[in-house]
Amino acid sequence: MNIKHTTISCPHCGHSMHVELDFSGGDQDYxxxxxxxxxxxxxxxxxxxxAHKLELSVSADDEQLY
Structure with a gap:
């Protein structure tokens, strides 16, 4: 199991929160x-x-792409 710990900001309220990213299973969307x-x-x-990088995008559930 490959786990990376990182801090993200909530796109709704800006609160900082810690998340664990398990990249042993490949790309994830959750x-x-x-x-x-x-x-x-x-x-x-x-x-x-x-590039040997883990890329993470964080967005609000209500954002829409046109």
Whole structure:
């Protein structure tokens, strides 16, 4: 199991929260809940093999792409 600890900011209230990213299973797309405001947070994790980087995007559940 490969785990990385990082800190993110809630896109709704700005509260800082610690998350554990398990990158042993490859790319992941999941939701978590802010401990402060209880809103849903969308996390999308991508493993960039060529650059040897773990890329994480954090967004609000209600954001829409056009």
């Amino acid at each position: 939701y978590d809940e802010c401990a402060n405001c209880c809103e849903s947070i969308h996390l999308n994790m991508h493993i960039n093999v060529l």
